[in-house]
Amino acid sequence: MLKILDREINRGDKFITDYQVTDGQGGETLLPYYVIAGEQDGPVLCITSGVHGTEYPGIGANLKLYNDIQTKDLAGTIIGVPQCNFASFQAKQPFVNPIDGKNLNDTFPGSADGTMTERLCHILVHEFAAKAQYHIDMHSGDSIEWLHPYAFYHINEQDPAVTEIARAMAKVYGLNYVSYTETAGAGATDKGNFYAAVSELGIPSIQPEIGGIGLIECKTKLLHYNGARNVLIHLGMLPGVKTENSSQQELSRFYRLKSDFDGIYHCFVRPGDRIEKGRHLATITDYHGQEIYKEFYAEEDCVVLWVMSTFATCKGDNLMAIGVI
Incomplete structure (x- = not known):
């Protein structure tokens, strides 16, 4: 029962x-x-x-x-x-x-x-x-x-x-x-x-x-x-x-990109985009948009599964999820 x-x-x-x-x-x-x-x-x-x-x-x-x-x-x-x-x-x-x-x-x-x-x-x-x-x-x-x-x-x-x-x-x-x-x-x-x-x-x-x-x-x-x-x-x-x-x-693997900084998150891709290795994905800058803290590039051919939709980011935030094709 x-x-x-x-x-x-x-x-x-x-x-x-x-x-x-x-x-x-x-x-x-x-x-x-x-x-x-x-x-x-x-x-x-x-x-x-x-x-x-x-x-x-x-x-x-x-x-x-x-x-x-x-x-x-x-x-x-x-x-x-x-x-x-x-x-x-x-x-x-x-x-x-x-x-x-x-x-x-x-x-x-x-x-x-x-x-x-x-x-x-x-x-x-x-x-x-x-x-x-x-x-x-x-x-x-x-x-x-x-x-x-x-x-x-x-x-x-x-x-x-x-x-x-x-x-x-x-x-x-x-x-x-x-x-x-x-x-x-x-x-x-x-x-x-x-x-x-x-x-x-x-x-x-x-x-x-x-x-x-x-x-x-x-x-x-x-x-x-x-x-x-x-x-x-x-x-x-x-x-x-x-x-x-x-x-x-079916994807070969899945991973997330994280922010190591407080600042502004500039995202250059959209969910569902199929990306070739080396493409520019995102940049983290200071709050004035001038000093570049970090840039992200595709390490492999991949698809973007999700992105954080906010402009601001904090240290430790997930920024996007990548599925490797």
């Missing part, structure tokens, strides 16, 4: 509700979640969104999935958490939870008796994702990030089968680019990320990225929605035919 937060789930159940989470300092927040228990047997898929509260397309898609999918059409169960970081969503606060100032996607798997963010991460992993056989964590560019659609999967060094299932899910999502991350290696780290923590439990998990800069558009919401439905069809949970993307490309 499937239980979510001590609530027994029966075939044919469909509900959406709010769970109240408290921390040791008297802080409170809500954790909205839903369950769609199909009338036919099948696997359990967990679909999360809103780990960053101003990443809107995934939140909109997740809510649309709940409202559109009927139990009579579903084989198995969907567990959904539309707004994983409700305080961030409510306050329109990018990146971090305003209650404790921490970034959920740096904090997984969390702690049962930690700060609010640590407790949320623990609940999301153990009360939701760990109850499933598969997991999708929908993301977008945050309110100061602009991106081109792509999907990640995590390299599970201990269980290559988990990696391969997640890779197949990422491809089925149907976005233009697919790449991987790992806890340690030459590429971008995924330490603290939701999908990586779930993958390390032996549950195939992906992080699709669509949209950004604080926009909720029909096009980006539907990309997430259709990608999730593709996965549901792929897993045999919904009837139908998967949509295909003949332009999809």
